Amino acid sequence: MNSGLSRSWSPPPRDVPILTAPRITPTAAELPAVVLDVDLADPLPSVPAVHHDGRRVRQAWALVRLFTEPLGTVLVDVPEDGLRPADLGAAIEAVLGDQLRPRLGEALPIDGLVPATEPTFLTRRRQVLATAPHITVVICTRERPGALARCLDSLLAQDYPAYRILVVDNAPTGEATAEVVRSAARRGRVDYLLEPAPGLSCARNAAVRNAPGQILAWIDDDEVADRHWLAEIARALDDHPDADVISGVTLPAELETRAQLWFEQFGGHIKGRGFVPAVFGPKSTSEQSPLYPVPPFAVGANMTFRPGVIERIGMFDTALGAGTPAMDCEDTLAFTQVLITGGTIVYQPTALTHHYHRRDLEGLKEHMVSHGTGLAAAYTGLVLRRPTLIWPLLRLAPTALRELATRYTPQSQTPRDDFPRHLRKANRRGMLSGPSAYLRGRRQAKRPLG
Template identity: 30%
Template sequence: MPTRLLDLDLNQPLPDLVDLGEYDRLTVIAWKGRVPLGLIHLPDNGRTVTAEALARVLKEFLGETVLNGVSEDSESPLPAFSGAGGPRISVIIPTRGRTSLVQGCLEAIRAQTYPPHEVLVVDNDPPDASTWTLLSEQYREVHYVMEPARGVRFARNRGLMESRGEVVAFTDDDCRPEPDWLKIIAMAFAARPGLGCVTGPVLPRELETRAQELLEARCGFIQGFNRKLFLPHPVKDFDPAFLLQTWRFGAGSNMAFRREALEELGYFDETMLAAEDLEMFYRILRGGRELAYEPGAVVRQRHTCSYAQMRRRMFEWGWGYASCLTKVIRYDSRYRRRALAEMATWLWAYQVRGRIWPRLRGRGDTSYPLNLMLMEFWGALAGVPGYFLGLQRARRQGSYEEVYPPE
């Protein structure tokens, strides 16, 4: 049941008629120029969608002022920025034997309105020399780096060690950053000296398979379309769990860090078998740095295609989040009790009582498969001992582990 993705620039007139053709549904990504405003799933209502129907749905989700082009909040309120004197950005792209994907990513990097200082492709335990051949023949300006240890955490750290930019931006080989991606990142870092990390939305490139639709239904990698600044210190009405809910902050396929912060707080934890990006978000805030979510820093990603890959992804999500919390419980005395409470709430109240038990009783949302819920839950249960398994393995291999500073 494929879904058609339609990008609509609301600065332009709406199309008179949208023909779904071979698709079953329509999902609209609304833009104001190059700034995304929302991702809207239209209800099933036939094989065509009229301009009137589009306008009605857009007004419902975005508001009439946005649709009419008079919203003052649709553009990023970052200060004016010409690029002169901005930070030098190193772009790091981990890959492994996927030359066609990395080529598309590099073309998107070439189209950036804010040119990077350098681009590094980290070939992670490569099965052949195809990536090296591609770069040597078509992308000589790109640095080729080979990392023999398999795992994206190793590839990201190798890229960090080989790069020289003041800001280090990460994306994946199956991603296509929008043209203003690096510009928005540079603007954010230039505007706030205390900023340690910038993330942004990861929008789907396609929704052609059931697995891709399910991943987006599970929440995808979008944290909304409003700018957010996460502060390292408690504020009024502070939710103690927010710092631990690292999935709120972004995704590893669209993140950038001030090098100074990583040099101070340490690189990605190589003992973690999954979710080392989420653990780094926690460490950035825990270390006293700010984290900004910039909706204009957009990356488009081709989501997991097959159902088997989706099952594995859900298992890894559960494993990764439980591993992050386990590390906090072990090392961080300040947040240990909160992490224990978050673990219990997430496993019992959210996963079991909120999702799995209602489905077992024939209630709740039946559009999301029960076996995927169970895979995420089983991954979480395995993630606790899995963290210690990864710790032992990393120690045998000589990989370092990042420990939170003592109180």
């Protein structure tokens, strides 16, 4: 525990647990895993074996924090008579004990704790907020008003003094998105931008043109932001003045279906990187190739670019992303272009968002196909821009094939199930179609290479 400040300090209000997020009526008798957001400064919760909707809860997946700082995740089975706080504490100790003991001593608190002085983590956040830079948060969306409203609610609740929200309505067929934005704008600075050209990259580029010289933080409409998301982005920007991109962590908002569980098992959005900060750039090439794995550090659902960086790499490629034959990975190509041109990407695991994965098997299969297609398409676009990169990519190919066969996430962090083999095959089929999909997308975009 930290010391040095008076006992008059009081901790800030806690975040609302993810368990309160809206749910739909289940169709199965079991809930694969309940998602918890646990701060050790508060009393540990008990987890009933039966969910309020009658489903049997099999496991509890918990994000573990200390004074709002994310430290890691744990997974624990829920017994027939429910999970007691002491058992949850034992599971946390087993997985994260080495990280917690230097902060808490030998005894992990079950009933919460009140520090005598303000923790260093919160002191630093308070210092950053005192000189917080203005940030424009961008949501590109198309015909998902319900999800957009939920995302906007989380953004309007940010503990951050200087930001606006820009919603880019991509090729709408009606007024639903505009209505959601008008409603949200009554509670805060929410701006609306229409982009009639279909495609996520077109929407992203419209936002860049709309906000020249601004820090751009991107979030998807099927996510919610942690209350301290922007504050932690600002922390990373201040700690790393040379960073071009800040990448946060995107965690599951729920694990209520087997499809959602399988998505996390395949790597989710975090891809096994965990909660250790990292810097990727010119000094890290001996440890991490800028070409593979892509991206080992970032996802378009939680990324922040400093002013001018996107323009410097030639904007987002309109032959990639949702709404194109390639379907995905415009963010992947952008990250790679930043790195191979000498830029720096900072992985900031305290900047959290929570993603609502697709609930059904067909939706997961579509994601596997689109990600495989988009990844191969992004490499195709990269090689067309820089033909000499074909040789280092060929040298990395055996490593890539081995990793595709095993995939990412450790047993202790993610619920396990028999991952359907046909989903891996769908991912590989998508990869095979990627190059031709990219070329079709280029023809449709009628955009020469930059």
